[in-house]
Amino acid sequence: MTTPDAFRGPSWRRRAVLAALGAAAGAPALAQFRVEISGVGATQIPIAIARFRDEKLGGQPISEIVRADLERSGLFRAIEGPGVLDEGSLPVMSEWKGKNVDALAVGSVSRLADGRFDVRHKLWDVVKGEDLGGQAVAVPSADLRLAAHRVADAIYEKLTGEKGIFSTRIAYVTRSAGRYTLRVTDADGEGGQIALASPEPIISPAWSPNGRELAYVSFETQKAVVWVQDISSGARRKVADFRGSNSAPAWSPDGSQLAVTLSREGGSQLHLMSRSGGDVRRLTSSSAIDTEPVFAPNGQIYFVSDRGGSPQIYRMGSNGGGVERVSFNGNYNISPAISPDGRAMAYITRQGGAFKLMLMDLASGDVRALTDTSDDESPSFAPNGRLLIYATRSGGRDVLMTTTLDGRIKTRLLSSGIDVREPVWGPFGR
Template sequence: MRVLRTMAGLMVAGLLAAAAPAHAQFRVEISGVGATQLPIAIAKFRDEDRATPSLSVSAIVRADLERSGVFKGVDTAGAALDESSQPVMTEWRGRSADALVAGSVTRLADGRFDIRFKLWDVVKGNVLGGQSTAVEAGDLRLAAHRIADFIYEKLTGDKGVFSTRIAYVTKGGNRHTLRVADADGEGGQVALNSPEPIISPAWSPDGKQLAYVSFEKQKAVVYVQDTSTGARRELANFRGSNSAPAWSPDGQTLALTLSREHGSQLYLIDRNGGNVRRLTTSNAIDTEPAFAPDGRGIYFVSDRGGGPQIYRTSTSGGNVERVTFSGSYNISPAISPDGRTLAYISRQGGAFRLYTLDLSTSGAQPVALTDTNDDESPSFAPNGRLIIYATRAQGRDVLMTTTLDGKIKARLLSTNVDVREPVWGPFGR
């Protein structure tokens, strides 16, 4: 059982820029129907097939928006439009579209690409905005994601997360690889290759560093690595196991699980590796810390009640409060950016499934988001609207995203490798 292996690892326990992008490493398969989805028509951008034959900007935008669960694609039936067109709104209303996007891609003399688009409100018949940008070939995917972000924010009022990044771990043969990729799993680059396991990646709040656990020294050691240069350093290599790093919201402190004083307990450590102080004192195993968004509380897993449950304590220590009560085995807490929702993995019978719990409502009951059997490692998108997690399908470990109601799921299908330990990066790329 992968979840048990990961939990056991936590409890007992290369240069990024030089790696070539992992083209076609993932493709996205979207399933489910949301209660309310805005129908949007995204026309093929003029000349994109000629300018960028190996990459469709409009297709990336469409996939991003549909994966969010908020939008439903409307067939454009080969409509020839671009940002300078004057679309007939009655025609698009007749196709049941509420919004329309059209644009163009032009290769410039200096080798860059000029990408332009416009967004129309079909119902009101007006222009909601548009942009024009010139990018290098290596930034075409990022430009497409930023277009999707623009559209998402204009139509929902919330920031889009399509131009953010995720980190995850792959295992193929005897090789373990820590990768950083776009939020849809594409454009992956290698941060670390190792013959030994890599677990628990965690983004710094500014998105410039990753903390993770590597077993390359035949024990669990916590490292911090710069995502742009690949430079890394040991953060925690104390006697015993060093595991489960979690960054504070201000990026100045990390919470860890250390066994240097016998037993696995929570500690706080400054980002430079100094000022180590113990946070919990129990005869139990305390692990998997996750900071509350205000930085004043920490959620964690402990078996102090007999089986693993999720608890909460102050970053200054002291009283410990139990959070989960439904089920006998609850692990892997993740807190939404607004602090209102807890995502976690619960064992129900022999199945490990993704659940959420409303922390803002007294007496709220857990909600199951999945019906799969091997879920692990939930992580919220920085706008709090999606959760990424790992599960098992067709004999492979794969990554999924889900809306908070569980109705729309997107599977990031990888090839020839098992994919696990996902964590969603912050805004600000």
């Protein structure tokens, strides 16, 4: 999602557009993350994660990845189990009850004859002394992290009844030595691939509903152009390269259309086009700046406009009719993101000189602040609606954070010497 300079002020996007570009021609730096979790949830399930037998055969600490995933959700308090337990072990439940553990996860990793790795796990209900089952999956070494995330997903779903999001992906943009890189990684910021590297800014990545494509804005031709790229093959196509600026792509719920902001008629207005870039139709006709469209699950479009004198969030039907204002707290509200169930809206508000992440209940209009930072941007919901990822500044760097919807548990993805921005959370399925 793109925010015009007139709305956002001197953010990383603005600095990226105005900066002297192309200064460095070296290879893009690799993003290396570690996770720092802070806060205490209101209710957390105490779970012990024993070290998986032979888990380091493939070079990945499976149990540590599972533990970090579950803690990041805010719903679990993970306890490292002493020693090694595999899926064939019979734990002594009284010992675990004495440690105030409600659930226990155990497992193993073994190398198969074809070079793949067999990752197994089993989950125990310590309180009831019940075997809750498990799974086995064979993966190449490159997918061991993914296998660990899927173990965490299985545990999460078994104990909460909801789908886990640890094996989903995020996209974000890094900047280092004057180069910009669009990356696709695991939900914890690790692993993944480089989708695009450029000396010119890359902004506003947006996942297609099926998770196979990314739309984004690239300045590689010295102007803002909207592209769509296939994640697997890397093939990409221009979908909006009209006179003026082309920005802020957003996918319709069924993936057949894109809403974009175009200035080809003079001012920044919302348009709808097919996923291939054809059948362009104007949705708004105002003298204001209309931008940052995002679809709700029911097909309504939320967007930002200064038609009332200051930037506020509005919504309308997918045909452009029935425009109504949504945000009323404060005189500067931008960057809407709608939860997967359509019940909540995350957005950025300006309070004095600070930009804060807020969450609104769309039925009641109740609003609460989620952060204590002052330069928040680009909120995006996890596909199960339980977490938000956003960008902010901390320790003098641009960083990514996740937060639970009550703001109690936050995770900082600490990168190695690069600025990270523009996060967007991908859908289920991979």
